Amino acid sequence: MISYKVIGVMSGTSLDGIDLAYIHFQKEAQWSFKILEAETIPYAKTLENKLREAIHYEKEKLAECDTSYTKYLAETIQSFIKKHKITEIDAVCSHGHTILHQPENGITYQIGNQEILASLIQQKVVCDFRVQDVKLGGQGAPLVPIGDELLFPEYDYCLNLGGFANVSFHKDGKRIAYDICPVNIVLNKYAKQLGFAYDDKGNLAKSGTYLLALGSELSNIPYYKQQPPKSLGLEWVQKEIFPRLEASRRKEIDLLRTFTDHIALQIARNFKIRTKILVTGGGAYNDYLLAKIKFYKEVNLVKPADELIEYKEAVIFGFLGILRLRDEVNCLKSVTGATKNHSSGKIYNLKVN
Ligand SMILES: Nc1ncnc2c1ncn2[C@@H]1O[C@H](COP(=O)(O)OP(=O)(O)OP(=O)(O)O)[C@@H](O)[C@H]1O
Ligand SMILES: CC(=O)N[C@H]1[C@@H]2OC[C@@H](O2)[C@@H](O)[C@@H]1O[C@H](C)C(=O)O
Missing domain, CATH: 3.30.420.40 (ATPase, nucleotide binding domain)
Incomplete structure (x- = not known):
């Protein structure tokens, strides 16, 4: 039987915090899943305000914000792993936080998806799920379908x-x-x-x-x-x-x-x-x-x-990551309007020195 244990990470637009879910996915005739652990880490007021303001940042400040948010995400994921004593992880599948979304101008930008995430948390990471779809002429959203x-x-x-x-x-x-x-x-x-x-x-x-x-x-x-x-x-x-x-x-x-x-x-x-x-x-x-x-x-x-009410999106981003690792379609052109169905997301493998 096909089996994966992943951590799905999502920061939604309501800015209430970071949703993390540790999920076991299995596939026989059909995919099924079980949420093993789930938690929301609320944003501190200062970070919440920063994320709300970031849309107005200039390029350089936004890049800085991206790096500091990636580091913050890494700390959050690491605490989640430690707190719940999670040992088996096939991948951490992370959405990041949307700052800009103007697909009509070819732009969608999620912060927190920098390559350093993988080395900071010492895990394989699948992230940045929307960009490829926008490049293919799609809306880059919604991806949950x-x-x-x-x-x-x-x-x-x-x-x-x-x-x-x-x-x-x-x-x-x-x-x-x-x-x-x-x-x-x-x-x-x-x-x-x-x-x-x-x-x-x-x-x-x-x-x-x-x-x-x-x-x-x-x-x-x-x-x-x-x-x-x-x-x-x-x-x-x-x-x-x-x-x-x-x-x-x-x-x-x-x-x-x-x-x-x-x-x-x-x-x-x-x-x-x-x-x-x-x-x-x-x-x-x-x-x-x-x-x-x-x-x-x-x-x-x-x-x-x-x-499931609270963590469905984190669960599905975990699932999108699995589909990406399997090189299977996780973006539907019937949904996003992209030129083709495709498997989207960057994979950051841990580099062994
Ligand atoms: N008891 C409640 N009554 C009414 N609304 C609630 C209640 N509990 C939570 N909410 C609403 O749900 C919001 C959080 O929802 P959720 O976490 O699904 O949003 P999100 O993931 O940020 O958004 P999105 O899915 O658009 O990215 C809260 O900010 C609040 O507005
Ligand atoms: C660009 C972006 O982050 N879009 C989010 C947002 O939050 C809800 C809605 O707008 C949806 O289109 C999408 O997220 C969900 C999880 C999705 O892609 O399916």
Whole structure:
């Protein structure tokens, strides 16, 4: 039987921290996995702010930031290995942190993917999964859908509610996937202005008032009518979303309500009635948002165990690394729009001196 033990490492767009998962993957007729250990290491406030600011850095400062973040990642991975007494590791498969994502300009840039990572942690590393896809004319995102396809075939849709909402599903014999709209990247901002890290269970939104004019203005944003492949980044949110919310000059609580309803509506539009949907990402804990999705479309939203809600992306980046090591396809052209299916990611082997 084919068997791999890997560490998947992901830093999501909501900037809550670094997700690490130690997973055992096996393949008989089909791939299966078991999460053996998982942990999120929250970012210190200073680092969180730095990562948020890095988009504005000049080239040199960004390169410095890349090196210091790679070192920070190395320390984090090493502590995880030590703490959980992990001895068998085939590879550490790491996403890094997205700073720039403008696939239309041929740019996607994740920091933390420097070659020194392998020597610092003394492990084989697979990383930098997005760049090759953008070079091949793809969006470089989302990459998780190949994992959805091979690890969760029993669901009609896989919905992830992280910084952004993304969905993946099977249609006309191929996997389709795209980012739907921003989620926590927006909700966290207004929850923070009210003194909370996030809108727990969506209770703040629930107590706000829906702003009809703003809601319909948001729904008219052209991206929502665009056909996939398509993906979103922070730059888009700063251009299309925040200015509209700020210009309305309304209370944070009402912005939270309006934007949460907006998210629910945009998400619900993607589903066929009475389908089975795997919901993951921290937004799966937003009860108000989930109830609102079901209000807009009668669907079966399945919340898996907390471990999978929180670590699905880290698990799948571990899986992408395995596919890369096996030289098997881990980027689907039907999803990203690249010119071909391909096996993406840099492999840094440990150099034996
Ligand atoms: N109890 C809760 N109620 C509502 N929202 C929650 C709750 N717990 C976590 N969240 C939200 O989930 C976010 C973290 O989600 P997650 O870790 O999936 O995002 P991410 O991995 O950073 O994003 P992405 O998948 O877009 O890269 C938190 O910042 C918060 O907004
Ligand atoms: C460029 C980038 O980092 N994109 C992330 C981001 O966060 C969510 C969404 O936007 C998704 O497109 C992607 O991550 C997931 C894990 C993916 O590639 O499947």
